[in-house]
Amino acid sequence: MPQPISPAAEAERLDAFWSPKVLAEVDDAYIKVAKVKGTLAWHAHADEDELFYVLAGRLKIELENSEPVELGPGEMYVVPKxxxxxxxxxxECRLLLIERKTTLHTGDVVTDKTRSIAEQLAGRS
Known part of the structure; x- marks a missing residue:
């Protein structure tokens, strides 16, 4: 029998910061959750938009050549490709992310926080 998914509960269960977990697929996009704290890395996704939705906490998205965007619970922002x-x-902040399946975690850079799609899919039923 199909079961509903609680993104907030799934994000709360995450052990590591900056390690997104894929919860579902919608057409060519992944629905992910992540627990974050600190900073990720300056990066871009040349061909994909990226949606950030804050489940809990606060997130600042610094943008090159623009003022940062600050988000609280229930707020979202799409970073254009x-x-x-x-x-x-x-x-600590918990997020829901919607990204195309081709979106690399840290885009055009690789750091110690970069997670492969295989890592993000691990443990998915």
């Missing part, structure tokens, strides 16, 4: 950005959370 090609825009260099850097997500930052001063305190």
């Amino acid at each position: 090609g825009v260099r950005h850097n997500p930052v959370a001063d305190e």
